[in-house]
Amino acid sequence: MAETLRTIEIECLRFNPESDTAPSYQTYSVPFTDDMSVLQGLQYIKDELDGSLSFRWSCRMAICGSCGSMINGVPQLSCHTFLRDYHPGKLRIEPLNHFPILRDLAIDQTDFVRNKLPAVKPYIIPKESQALAQGEFLQTPREMHKYYHYSECINCLLCYAACPQYGLDSKFTGPAAIALMQRYNADSRDAGRAQRMDLANSDHGVWGCTLVGYCSEVCPKGVDPAHAVNQNKVASTLDYFLRFLRPNGDKR
Amino acid sequence: MKRSNAPVFWALFGAGGMLAALIAPMLVFITGVAVPTGRLLPADAMSYERMLTLARNGFGKLALLLVVLLFMFHGGLRMYHSLHHLGFHTGSGAKAVIFGIAVLATIAAAVALLAVG
Numbered sequence: 001m002a003e004t005l006r007t008i009e010i011e012c013l014r015f016n017p018e019s020d021t022a023p024s025y026q027t028y029s030v031p032f033t034d035d036m037s038v039l040q041g042l043q044y045i046k047d048e049l050d051g052s053l054s055f056r057w058s059c060r061m062a063i064c065g066s067c068g069s070m071i072n073g074v075p076q077l078s079c080h081t082f083l084r085d086y087h088p089g090k091l092r093i094e095p096l097n098h099f100p101i102l103r104d105l106a107i108d109q110t111d112f113v114r115n116k117l118p119a120v121k122p123y124i125i126p127k128e129s130q131a132l133a134q135g136e137f138l139q140t141p142r143e144m145h146k147y148y149h150y151s152e153c154i155n156c157l158l159c160y161a162a163c164p165q166y167g168l169d170s171k172f173t174g175p176a177a178i179a180l181m182q183r184y185n186a187d188s189r190d191a192g193r194a195q196r197m198d199l200a201n202s203d204h205g206v207w208g209c210t211l212v213g214y215c216s217e218v219c220p221k222g223v224d225p226a227h228a229v230n231q232n233k234v235a236s237t238l239d240y241f242l243r244f245l246r247p248n249g250d251k252r
Numbered sequence: 253m254k255r256s257n258a259p260v261f262w263a264l265f266g267a268g269g270m271l272a273a274l275i276a277p278m279l280v281f282i283t284g285v286a287v288p289t290g291r292l293l294p295a296d297a298m299s300y301e302r303m304l305t306l307a308r309n310g311f312g313k314l315a316l317l318l319v320v321l322l323f324m325f326h327g328g329l330r331m332y333h334s335l336h337h338l339g340f341h342t343g344s345g346a347k348a349v350i351f352g353i354a355v356l357a358t359i360a361a362a363v364a365l366l367a368v369g
Contacts, residue, residue: 168341198253201253201256202254203254204253205253205256207258207259239259240255
């Protein structure tokens, strides 16, 4: 079947920090077929219309987490969103909210990569280290089920763009990092909860969240960070009151 | 890292939310519709004598106090967060006013419950 070629208007935010003082918008007419993603639309612009447009992408199949952007105001992976769903309307593509713009649609993720992610210690902290020769840490399917969906996070940062609290105060640890905190806390092989608790208990930990829930709505991998935050609010509340019953109190 | 005092308010908020979800719609229905219209429940179901008996009973006192206390703290935190969502970043000032009202309402309820004997 011959595919009918239609045309859609794509409006992109443009910003070059070397020459611009403020972002502006530029509109391109892009011919598309039914199977074309928004990312393919951007690639068409770069290849055929304007080679200076900058944006990140890699896998084209919603697993690398590189191509997140605001598509008509909604944080989405551009490879996971189709041009046909917006035709005959226009499409406006902007860099993810709440992050500094490096250039055009590319944001600066330094805050997440350097600050938020390391702060939750996103790795297994075993109770006792075990030599390689002693074999692997065993786990039942039921134990794995407790954290598995949190481990599906691809660090695409759509949830940070969706989170109004992160937008108001970027000191908030944020949805993906707290989901990863829960991913390791809930892992039967991990004994690092106490080390992650100080951050969770602080105003910039789980208590920075007011349960808007938009993070879970925009997550392309079904991670449900809002639920992770709420599980940690319960844990933090228990920790708050139970420390009065512990012989060594806050020290754990 | 400094420990947040949010768990105190969140625990009261959570308990109030649970109680509100369980009984608030029915309380509104009974006190606002069923009894005043006198069709679904007898008009004297909430007469002064009956309510006084409830308020003089130990369990009745506890139930009434919990409803006032937990509903006030639940609504308080919701309002505090809503101010923040609407762009009013009021900080500890609004928190003191909102939860001060909740504490005053609780004290008023406790005093009234003790006063009826």
